[in-house]
Every structure is written in C-alpha cells, then in structure tokens.
Amino acid sequence: ADFFAVNRKRVEFAATLHDPALLPIKVGINGPVDLTVVAGNVVWREGAFSSIDEHEVIANANTTYNDIILKSKVLQTSGS
DSSP, X not given: OOEEXXXXXXXXXXXXXXXXXXXXXXXXXXXXXXXXXXXXXXXXXXXXXXXXXXXXXXXXHXXXXXXXXXXXXXXXXXXX
C-alpha cells in the first residue's frame, strides 16, 4: 500500500475533520507529512527517512556535482 499520514491535531487542520478525504483540497498541506508508506514499507516517519542515510546521500550528490563541474571545466579548456 502507498499512503501518507498527517497529524490531524495541528491548528491548521481545525474544523476540517468532518470530511478527511477533502482535507488536502480544503486546506492544502504545505509542510512535511508525518508518515509515508510505499509498497507497504515505511519510508518517512516524523521528519526522517527510515532507510536512507541522508548525510551519505548529500555527500554523494556533492561529490558527483563537483566531478561534473570539474569535467566540464576540463572539456571547456581542452576544447578551446
């Protein structure tokens, strides 16, 4: 199953509980959800990924970005 959940006891959801299916349409959800489940697995709970090391992902993304920038500079230099 795939779904997300929010804590309905937040002030921004006051007076919207009569029809939970329309909640996102009526008030929108402009912040992080409290829980996300994909294919039956919890992937996000209370502000954090449950099976992903965010610091590792960020470090890898920065390394990849820097590698691309360096390669593009080398190509620009050798192509001139």
